[in-house]
Amino acid sequence: MKGDNDDIRKEIQIMQHLSGQANIVEFKGAYGDMQSVHLVMEVCEGGELLDGIITKGYYSEKAVVSIYRSIVNVVHVCNFIGVMHRDLKPENFLRSDKSKKALRKATNFGLSVFIQEGIVDRNFI
Structure with missing residues (x-):
């Protein structure tokens, strides 16, 4: 479908723009076959943050500060770009x-969009 292709192109373009940022998974490339588009990204062997939260059950205040710092850094980098x-x-x-x-x-x-100052994406509201 054309809409799906546009969404994948947008995601690839966004990943390329964010490439090289410390707290963002590195985009390596993309290729397609007759049925699918495959995004190639760096291997992150530590698993999801959610799995760690469930397994551990709690984090120290110091660990939570580190996690929040990572999240805030991602928001900052994304907004800056x-x-x-x-x-x-x-x-x-x-x-x-x-x-x-x-x-x-x-x-x-996949749900990300480019933003411009003063312009609101109507699909976001």
């Missing part, structure tokens, strides 16, 4: 690896 993620939640943050010092990285930019 002119992107609105529109789907920030624990499932859309991955840990870069399994270590305690792993970076938390935003992923899933």
Whole structure:
């Protein structure tokens, strides 16, 4: 469908714009076949933030500050570049690896849009 193709193109374009940011999953490329488009991104072996919350049950205040700092950094970078993620939640943050010092990285930019100052996306309201 044309709308689906436009959405995938937009997601790829947004991922390319955000490439190289510390708290955003690195976009490596995309390719398609007759049935699907495949996005290739960096491997984040640490799993979803949500899984960590469920498994651990609680975080220390110091750990929560670190998590929030990552989230706020993603919002800041996106806004600076002119992107609105529109789907920030624990499932859309991955840990870069399994270590305690792993970076938390935003992923899933499928609902994201480019924003311009003074222009409201009517689909967002």
